[in-house]
Amino acid sequence: MVTADRQDVGKAGFAAHTRGRKFLPVIQRVLLTVGILLVAIFVGALIRGELLSRTAMLSFEAARRKEMVAEQVNPGGGGSRVDFSLWSDKRINAYKQSLAQHFDPPLAVLRVPKIHLDVPILEGTDDLTLNRGVGWIVGTARVGQAGNIGIAGHRDGFFRGLKDVGVGDRMDLELANRTETYVVDSVQIVTPEDVSVLRSTSKPSLTLVTCYPFYFIGSAPKRYIIHASIVHSAELYSTAVQ
Numbered sequence: 583m584v585t586a587d588r589q590d591v592g593k594a595g596f597a598a599h600t601r602g603r604k605f606l607p608v609i610q611r612v613l614l615t616v617g618i619l620l621v622a623i624f625v626g627a628l629i630r631g632e633l634l635s636r637t638a639m640l641s642f643e644a645a646r647r648k649e650m651v652a653e654q655v656n657p658g659g660g661g662s663r664v665d666f667s668l669w670s671d672k673r674i675n676a677y678k679q680s681l682a683q684h685f686d687p688p689l690a691v692l693r694v695p696k697i698h699l700d701v702p703i704l705e706g707t708d709d710l711t712l713n714r715g716v717g718w719i720v721g722t723a724r725v726g727q728a729g730n731i732g733i734a735g736h737r738d739g740f741f742r743g744l745k746d747v748g749v750g751d752r753m754d755l756e757l758a759n760r761t762e763t764y765v766v767d768s769v770q771i772v773t774p775e776d777v778s779v780l781r782s783t784s785k786p787s788l789t790l791v792t793c794y795p796f797y798f799i800g801s802a803p804k805r806y807i808i809h810a811s812i813v814h815s816a817e818l819y820s821t822a823v824q
Contacts, residue, residue, distance in 0.1 A: 665698060670738035676713040677739065683710060689718055689725040691756040692733065697743035703755075707734045716740050719791070722780050726757050730783040734791045737802060741792040744808055753788065753810055764788050764810035772805050779807045786812040 666674050688702030703725060707717040716735035723729025735741030747753075747766060755762040764787070771794055772779060779789055788810045793802035 668742040673713070673736055673739040676709075680710055680714040683714070685711075685714055688715065692716060693754040693756060694743070694747060694751070695754075696751050697746055699740065699743055701735070701740045703733060712736050712739070719780065722789070723782065723786075725755070728784070728786050730780060730787045730789055731755075732780045732789050732791060737793040737796045737806070741790065742796055744790060744792060744806060745796050747808060755788065761816050762786065762812055763814040763816075765813050766808055766810045768807075768809045770807040770809070772807055773803075774805055776805070779805075779809065786815075 664677070669677075685704060688704055690703045691700065692703055693700050702715040703718055704711045704715045705718050705720075707719055711717045712735060716733050718725055719732030719734055722732035725731055735744075748769060749766050751766045753764050753766070755764065770779065779791070788808075790808040790810075792806050794804040794806035795802060796806070
């Protein structure tokens with residue numbers, strides 16, 4: 583009797599052990615699945631946080647651009663950075679009148695440290711646009727892309743200071759996600775018909791165009807051309823998740 587009972591207990595233990603071994607792979611799969619899900623959630627949270635950070639940076643830059651424009655369109659305000667010391671009275675009045683008009687955010691900001699120029703680059707070269715800032719010349723390389731970017735400005739307004747800019751001087755193009763630095767490599771005086779100065783280039787470059795002579799009364803007969811080539815591009819932040 584005792585032997586039979588022991589055999590029954592042994593059989594029951596063996597059956598329980600067998601069932602445990604059968605359930606073990608299931609438990610392992612469940613734990614593995616849970617582990618994978620937890621890792622996926624963790625990685626997803628990291629990616630989401632990175633994307634939110636990048637989005638916040640983009641929003642911040644866009645807001646900063648708008649703030650910069652707002653400062654420049656308030657010549658009477660304390661935050662204005664527009665220097666009218668070289669401007670003609672006619673151009674100052676035209677600039678002030680342009681403030682009542684709506685403009686899209688600038689494509690970029692052109693800075694020329696030597697002459698303390700800090701001006702938004704707007705799209706187009708009509709009179710209203712050039713009263714408000716400087717204009718990207720349609721048909722040249724798009725601002726922020728490789729090639730020769732043409733930028734026009736009034737000789738009695740924002741671009742009058744170009745008369746004091748020479749070969750070797752620096753200028754910066756501030757974009758939404760980076761700042762590009764250029765160095766002037768040539769200064770030319772050409773006729774209005776000479777559009778070769780705007781020809782495309784393989785290397786990123788800037789061509790600034792204004793009328794000449796700077797103090798000519800009436801319609802100026804020449805064009806003053808400053809050409810600069812890129813020497814550095816500094817990313818403010820990456821636009822792609824690594």
